[in-house]
Amino acid sequence: MQNMVEKVLKGDRRAISQAITLVENHPDQCAEFIGSIFRATGKAYIVGITGPPGSGKSTLVNHLALEFRKRKKKVGIIAVDPTSPFSGGALLGDRIRMDDVQTDPGVFIRSMGSRGSLGGLSRACIDAIRVLDAGGYNIILVETVGAGQSEVEIVRTAHCCCVLGIPGTGDAVQAIKAGILEIADIYVVNKSDRPGAQEIVNELKMLLSLDPNADQKGRWKIPIISTSNIDKTGIEELTETILSFHNHLNNSVEFAKDRELTRRKNEILEIIKVEFFDNILENLVNKQQWEKILNDVITKNLDPYSAAKSIMDPLFG
Amino acid sequence: MQNMVEKVLKGDRRAISQAITLVENHPDQCAEFIGSIFRATGKAYIVGITGPPGSGKSTLVNHLALEFRKRKKKVGIIAVDPTSPFSGGALLGDRIRMDDVQTDPGVFIRSMGSRGSLGGLSRACIDAIRVLDAGGYNIILVETVGAGQSEVEIVRTAHCCCVLGIPGTGDAVQAIKAGILEIADIYVVNKSDRPGAQEIVNELKMLLSLDPNADQKGRWKIPIISTSNIDKTGIEELTETILSFHNHLNNSVEFAKDRELTRRKNEILEIIKVEFFDNILENLVNKQQWEKILNDVITKNLDPYSAAKSIMDPLFG
Numbered sequence: 001m002q003n004m005v006e007k008v009l010k011g012d013r014r015a016i017s018q019a020i021t022l023v024e025n026h027p028d029q030c031a032e033f034i035g036s037i038f039r040a041t042g043k044a045y046i047v048g049i050t051g052p053p054g055s056g057k058s059t060l061v062n063h064l065a066l067e068f069r070k071r072k073k074k075v076g077i078i079a080v081d082p083t084s085p086f087s088g089g090a091l092l093g094d095r096i097r098m099d100d101v102q103t104d105p106g107v108f109i110r111s112m113g114s115r116g117s118l119g120g121l122s123r124a125c126i127d128a129i130r131v132l133d134a135g136g137y138n139i140i141l142v143e144t145v146g147a148g149q150s151e152v153e154i155v156r157t158a159h160c161c162c163v164l165g166i167p168g169t170g171d172a173v174q175a176i177k178a179g180i181l182e183i184a185d186i187y188v189v190n191k192s193d194r195p196g197a198q199e200i201v202n203e204l205k206m207l208l209s210l211d212p213n214a215d216q217k218g219r220w221k222i223p224i225i226s227t228s229n230i231d232k233t234g235i236e237e238l239t240e241t242i243l244s245f246h247n248h249l250n251n252s253v254e255f256a257k258d259r260e261l262t263r264r265k266n267e268i269l270e271i272i273k274v275e276f277f278d279n280i281l282e283n284l285v286n287k288q289q290w291e292k293i294l295n296d297v298i299t300k301n302l303d304p305y306s307a308a309k310s311i312m313d314p315l316f317g
Numbered sequence: 318m319q320n321m322v323e324k325v326l327k328g329d330r331r332a333i334s335q336a337i338t339l340v341e342n343h344p345d346q347c348a349e350f351i352g353s354i355f356r357a358t359g360k361a362y363i364v365g366i367t368g369p370p371g372s373g374k375s376t377l378v379n380h381l382a383l384e385f386r387k388r389k390k391k392v393g394i395i396a397v398d399p400t401s402p403f404s405g406g407a408l409l410g411d412r413i414r415m416d417d418v419q420t421d422p423g424v425f426i427r428s429m430g431s432r433g434s435l436g437g438l439s440r441a442c443i444d445a446i447r448v449l450d451a452g453g454y455n456i457i458l459v460e461t462v463g464a465g466q467s468e469v470e471i472v473r474t475a476h477c478c479c480v481l482g483i484p485g486t487g488d489a490v491q492a493i494k495a496g497i498l499e500i501a502d503i504y505v506v507n508k509s510d511r512p513g514a515q516e517i518v519n520e521l522k523m524l525l526s527l528d529p530n531a532d533q534k535g536r537w538k539i540p541i542i543s544t545s546n547i548d549k550t551g552i553e554e555l556t557e558t559i560l561s562f563h564n565h566l567n568n569s570v571e572f573a574k575d576r577e578l579t580r581r582k583n584e585i586l587e588i589i590k591v592e593f594f595d596n597i598l599e600n601l602v603n604k605q606q607w608e609k610i611l612n613d614v615i616t617k618n619l620d621p622y623s624a625a626k627s628i629m630d631p632l633f634g
Contacts, residue, residue, distance in 0.1 A: 030622065031620075031622035031623070031626070034620055034621065034622055035620045035622055035623060038617060038620035038621075039617050042617070053370075260615060261611050261615075264611050264614050264615060264621070265599075265607065265611060267614075267621045268610070268611075268614070268621050268624045268625050268628070269598055269599070271621055271622055271624075271625035272598065272601070272625045272628060272629055273594070273598070275625065275629060276593060276629075277590070280629075280633050281586055281589065281590070282582075282586070284589070290582065293585070294578050294581050294582060294585075297581045297584075297585070298577060298578075298581060300355060300356050300359070303348075303351055303352045303355035304351065304355075304581070304584045304585050304588055305347065305348035305351055305352060305588055306348070306352060307585045307588075308585050308588035308589045308592065309348070311585070311589060312589060312592060312593075312597075315632070316597050
């Protein structure tokens with residue numbers, strides 16, 4: 001492992017790839033490995049790109065990677081697909097569209113699906129980001145379907161969150177309802193060549209204007225950027241806006257510190273969750289106690305909520 | 318609430334609908350509500366239908382519901398879509414295709430998306446099943462995209478799990494890798510009118526034959542059933558097979574008991590998870606301790622795994 005650590009820190013692609021496999025498949029070894037590279041992390045700018053299936057995330061990420069390459073940044077890409085037990089194929093298809101960047105040694109692409117234990121995906125994704133960070137990638141793009149809670153957790157680990165919508169889907173309203181907009185630092189209307197693009201921009205502007213603190217001095221004003229993967233409209237603007245947000249973070253000490261605290265806390269909570277699920281939860285009570293509780297539930301003398309309470313109360317009061 | 322309980326137990330559709338809304342949106346009231354209806358549950362036969370996006374789950378569930386109605390069963394349908402913050406529209410589209418059953422008073426349909434806290438979806442889904450069970454629905458079909466861990470948890474709460482694949486997608490292999498096949502009691506090759514249907518059947522037969530216990534006496538042999546939503550091929554066979562599995566459960570005391578214990582345990586674990594996330598996790602240490610820990614992490618004197626360990630060790634040893 002020490003060998004792997006050294007190679008990762010030197011930016012060796014093969015070692016980085018192996019290290020991500022390690023954090024993905026061997027959670028038991030993560031503590032030691034991440035402990036070894038931890039001091040070399042914290043340099044990368046982590047950008048989350050989230051949006052519904054079919055919103056053109058992968059292609060947009062491809063274009064962004066090219067723009068960042070033009071600006072001499074090394075780019076890491078992590079594509080997270082929580083539905084991947086089935087859509088491994090689709091994801092591969094997405095990645096094939098990313099040919100432009102796949103052969104560039106300054107770009108590292110990795111797909112991650114949900115596997116292993118609940119909470120494991122976010123934890124593994126956070127650790128994969130750390131590996132790329134330690135390996136010298138300056139910008140790490142994390143692409144996720146804006147969906148389940150574990151995705152929201154992943155996005156929370158980013159410095160900058162870009163939320164994608166596309167015209168004609170009512171996504172803006174859905175996103176508001178789901179609280180997705182609340183996590184946006186930049187809103188992107190992708191496929192803006194399609195009919196209805198201006199409507200979604202207007203809708204978003206209206207929604208964003210409802211925030212009573214929107215005009216507060218020194219506060220980041222969430223921009224709405226229209227992009228198109230076809231004619232590359234807005235790609236450069238989005239790239240520059242992502243970089244502007246980085247400057248904003250660097251210049252807004254309080255804001256950046258708050259974010260950092262939240263990010264760090266979330267990272268630790270993720271690790272605790274996985275540990276709780278994998279190694280603690282089922283052993284909160286012993287085998288005999290489980291038998292008694294389950295028997296009481298099956299004979300309907302105890303409902304499941306009371307059963308849960310009887311297990312938790314002695315521990316957590 | 319007492320009024321709602323009584324009405325649910327009488328099968329009042331409006332009350333059932335309100336009760337599901339309650340378990341979905343007011344987890345704090347679930348313990349009391351589920352406690353009140355718990356004795357009336359345990360009569361329904363719960364059937365999980367899981368498969369990738371686009372595998373025709375909704376339409377198949379529609380057809381199955383019609384078949385069960387012919388057999389004088391009251392049918393509850395819960396369609397779970399963990400990506401629903403964005404795909405609410407798509408799900409609605411799916412449901413419109415279910416016209417045939419939507420106007421039938423012997424059928425109750427409900428869509429559930431991921432919202433609220435992590436783990437909340439499975440917990441809410443399990444409780445919604447309980448509501449329908451207490452409300453007198455004999456068969457409850459739970460339709461999920463076979464994807465994230467929370468879906469696997471939902472399927473685990475079913476008595477019978479039907480896993481869907483479609484021709485030409487390599488789903489079988491993906492499903493194996495993801496451990497989805499391990500949870501199948503019945504394998505369904507849907508859209509079997511498409512090219513490649515026989516190949517996936519053969520592939521599955523081969524994969525299932527690898528199980529060394531496959532021929533054990535009295536053991537359920539996982540059937541592979543080809544269905545088509547177009548000409549309704551195999552729908553009746555699938556219906557009968559689902560009912561046969563129910564008989565198998567009723568006749569295999571040990572097997573059924575094992576399952577029941579696992580199901581009940583999972584239900585309780587779900588409740589504990591949600592409680593742990595929502596009310597316990599962040600308060601494992603106090604504010605001052607959090608500040609110190611986070612400061613140590615930010616200054617890189619403590620890596621996140623060691624931080625997590627320092628929080629958990631005093632509690633769980």
